[in-house]
Amino acid sequence: MSVSLRLPTLLALLAMSLPVLPVTAAEAPASRQIEVQASASIDVLPDRATLNAVLVEATPLVEMGGQHDNDATTSAREKLEKRSTALIKALRKMGIDNDHLHAGNLSVYNEQQLQGDDQAAPLKERVVIERKLDIDVNDLTALPGIIDALFTNGIDRLEGIRYDVSDREGVEDKALKQALARAHQKAELMANALSVTLGDVERIQETRSPVLRPMMMATARTEQADSATYTPGTIIVDAGVLVNWSLDASPTKNTN
Known part of the structure; x- marks a missing residue:
């Protein structure tokens, strides 16, 4: 039995039997994009601060390895508690409530000291007891007075x-918006210079997340304290972005 196939049917069968070859990169349509990296930096005036004050008491020095007087340790702790209570009362009189005043737990440790310049002299040690107080200040105009009150009431350090701003998210969003606006400005500048037209945004990526880093002033001891020197500067917030735009197929004339 013989089967005859017409030409159109034969050609269709041959086409179905041929392998499908992938489109090579050279044959694929070229991607028309422009990639822009931009950053922004803004300066912000702080509007709040946190003070870190420390009260310290210590027992008399004894030779290394010697017996510590338990009564001396108890006396030092009681003296520290009394001073802490007096300081907290003074701060409350200035209008600082419990929500803005944080008293830490007692910290107890042994401190070793070398007496004089004689390296051969035996080391002496003592028990040191500390308590830290953190005071949140939402009105920076009150800061000098609070610092004076701290030293007047005998803090040791x-x-x-730590200067900060109350609206952190708003400041970080502002830096990010400025970085994006700068990226758009740069992309339009390059597109105009090359006589092409910007299309849709294809990709956005943060290269530097906007983070507000609170400013920390140097430490000070009682004899070095001067409230007039505690003036805040500005806090710098940086942000960076990487943005890809597609380019329209039809170029435009550069009017510049």
Whole structure:
């Protein structure tokens, strides 16, 4: 039995039997994009601060390895508690409530000291008891007065002043918006210079997340304290972005 196939049917069968070859990169339509990287930096005036004050008491020095007087340790702790209570009362009189005043737990450790310049002399040690107080200040005009009150009430160290802003998210969003606006400005500048037209945004990526880093002032001891020197500067917030735009197929004339 013989089967005859017409030409159109034969050609269709041959086409179905041929392998499908992938489109090579050279044959694929070229991607028309422009990639722009931009950053922005803004300066912000702080509007709040946190003070880190420390009260310290210590027992008399004894030779290394010697017996510590338990009564001396108890006396030092009681003296520290009394001073802490007096300081907290003074701060409350200035209008600082419990929500803005954080008293830490007692910290107890042994401190070793070398007496004089004689390296051969035996080391002496003592028990040191500390308590830290963190004071949140939402009105920076009150800061000098609070610092004066701290030293007037006998704090041993002011470990630092941490300046910050209350609207952190708003400041970080502002830096990010400025970085995006700068990226758009750069993309339009390049497109105009090359006589092409910007299309849709294809990809957006943060290259530097906008992070506000609070500013920390240096430490100070009682004899070095001067409230007039605690003036805030500005806090810098940086942000960076990487943006890809497609380019329209039809170029435009450069009117510049």
